[in-house]
Amino acid sequence: MSRLIEVWGDTVDTKHLSASIALGAGIATPTFLLGRKFFRATVEDQTLAQSYALLLGLAACLVAAFIAARLFKPKRIVTQSAATAESRREALAAIAADGGEWTDPADLSVEARDELRQLGLYDVLVQAHLDAEPGAGTGDQQEARS
């Protein structure tokens, strides 16, 4: 069975995830509680003592994150080049499903078109527009029509 699951928008390894949560909770909680005890005894203003303890607790979270980041590498494959055609096609479909229409990018303002060209997305959107044109539809629809 794969240990990879998707939690909160990204892929994680279940064992690494449990260990990271244990680290976060295990380092931050005692740091905060001990810090609060210390500051309450040494700082006169109790509200201020609480704030100091909170700051210390936040710092402990950062330490925990740093350790976990050193121990567990990301489960992502990052490609520096332009997006793969496959992932782009999926993204285009997802945007369309969410209510975005693939109108002809030529209708956009000059500035918007320049931006798309610089990003190398102009031709991708032209293609998306052609694919979305009524009549060009999906294969199934065309068959039904003919």
Add this chain to the structure above:
Amino acid sequence: MEPLLWAIGMGLIGAVVFAAIGLVSGTDETAVVAPITLLVVLLGVPAAGVFSFFLAAVISKHITHAIPTTLLGIPGDTMAAPMLADAQQLRELGVPHIALRKAISGGVLSAFIAVPLAVLFAWMLSPVADEIGQAAPWIFAGAAILIALTSKGRWAAVAAMFPFVLLIVGINSFVTAELGHALSISFFLGIATGPLIADLFLAMSPAGRKSLERSGPREFALAPDVRTWAGRMPNPLKVLDRKQVAYTSGAAVVSSATFVFSPVAMTVLMGEAVGARVKNGYHKLTTKMAVRNGTTESTYIAETLIPLVALGLPLSPMAAGPAAPLFNAPPVYTVNAETGATNNLHNLLSTWEFLAFGLVAVTIATLVAYPFAMTNAHRAASWVMRNVSHEAIIGAFAGLILVICLYEGGILAVLVTVTVGLVGGLLNRMFGMHSGVQFMGYYAAVLTVPAMIALG
């Protein structure tokens, strides 16, 4: 002269410190800005310095927290939650840095619009301040339903409001009875991290885990870095196209006037309103990024400034949360709940000082955080994606939730966050009732329900 020096000095400190804090994803405004501002007040900094510190802090944090939001897909804080879905789609298109730049340029533009407008609206509203206070519960209830209707969940989200509000009312009265004081940060945290908490519960059950399983690592493609401006200081008016500038400014004007709404809800509402007018998928997404982030900026500012200038009472979600120490930080600033007498920034600064120091703070925050985020976004994105595992972030979050809850109300607060998070996360996942709707639900629970009961 001296107040101005305080404003500049404290603004600079606030901007630098919070630009760094913003890079840590999930650092909720209420959870980090409020206690540190309280610290500044209690340390005895003069009013001008306190105000400028606060405003510079929220704005610069808001600029840098867009980095994790857009590049990692993890909300920089609760206000960033409504931008996640759009940011995710742009990330999958391979242009997360464009999502970031549109978002923060919209934010900067809105900030400069919101400060003078908020002061103006405050001045106009001062005569009817009392009536607004009385109508607030009903405005909240109406807005909650409206926002639920515009969400993906639609009728399911509207229907789910009722049990959700009842749940909050129940938990709220239970914790108030037990602790002697109400909790708020724990509820916010629960709503904000609900999807995470729900996923963790699902991962623990065999059936739920099946729905989360993945066969391999996720693939991300980072598009080439594109610099669309010349010189050192990027110009937000060049990063956004003309239409985006117009929509963002419009949303900033409208949202500056509506200071009793939840900022998250306003963000959702403005984004949807503008999104419906832009057809092309890519242009729609980038415009929504600018408008939404701009709206959170203008609501931050308006919701802080209007109650401060006009009322002196913390009568807005922002004033009741992150900005609370500007109103009430005994023994330095006080609000007498019975008589309504105040001794806080409202009394210590004049309208003109609010305007001037507000603009000083916005300028400082922009100079510190904006060029940094604009120029280093791509490098930061690439570095974070290769080096920072999602596990490490979730682990830090677990620690953060525990620390903040223990700070606010001990073990009971931890349980409140887990309960609200589990229910809220499942409502989000199963019924499309997103966190913006849930935030409005929270305010309806603490404001509208008591007002309804008072009606008999």
